[in-house]
Amino acid sequence: MEIKEFIKHGLVRLPPGFRFHPTDEELVVQYLKRKALSCPLPAAIIPEIDLQKYNPWDLPGGSGEDRYFFYLRERNFEKKKKMTTNSGYWKPSGKTQPVLGSRNNELVGAKQVLVFYKGKPPHGSRTLWVLHEYSLSDHGLINSSTQSLVASRKDWVVCRIFAKRRSTKLRRRFARFQESYEYQATCSSSSPSCITDLSDEESINGEEATSSDYIV
Structure with missing residues (x-):
């Protein structure tokens, strides 16, 4: 069965019974790191998307499912702290959390939680949409084989987006x-x-x- 049968709107449609549910470490090491260094991915299952062009409810993907996307973050994102769309904005919630490798407990990346607000900042209304943004850490990446690649890598992040259920x-x-x-x-x-x-x-x-x- 060809993989093309499961591709729709830039997303890979997995066969029935299969679920894409990676750990934080797998997202960072197996997907984000390879994407940033232009290396082959384990599977073409995470599409590239400009998150600022979509409201969370308009993003491609199945209803009730976690949605994963690569996003090329702006260089001045750390100064802006907010990512806006035409109906609202994503606002960081809480502190950035480290993503640690399972082998030596080394730092491989970071995880930031963002919540979507409808309206214009700072008076938007909070929604149930949540975004987990994973970014790379330079620690442990630079060695004799990847030093030049790390220096030229783009600021890719990988995002997991879902609608949180009411309690x-x-x-x-x-x-x-x-x-x-x-x-x-x-x-x-x-x-x-x-x-x-x-x-x-x-x-x-x-x-x-x-x-x-x-x-x-």
Whole structure:
């Protein structure tokens, strides 16, 4: 079976039953390092893309799946700290984490978590879209065979993008809010007292919810 059968919109479509789920080390060493040094990749499964031209929900890939992309980062990215799209921006969340090799526990790269915000900075609204950006570390790369390649390598990063699921607690609160809303709408015309009774019961339970809790 030819690999071309699984290629669509620049993505390799794996056969049924196969999942691409690499570790942080595998992403950095087996894919990103090879990409940056122009070496052959283990598989042509991660496409190149300009992330600033796409909102996360418009990116190619299956619904509910982690999506992986190579992105050529701007040289002045460290000064900007934000990556913008036409509907919002990616904002770093938390500190950069080291990616360590499994053999000698050596530093091979770094991992930065970013969250997508709708709107213009700094007043955008946080969404559930998350990006893990992996970058290379020069430590351990420079040797007699790769020194010249490292000096000329481009600033490639590899990204894993996914939509974070709402917590179980939040889903339950939303379900209770929805049931409460439907109950009020049903009985408001026939029994004015039922809304008051429901509000009193929610106040006793200490779990009164509002629609603003569920805005993404």
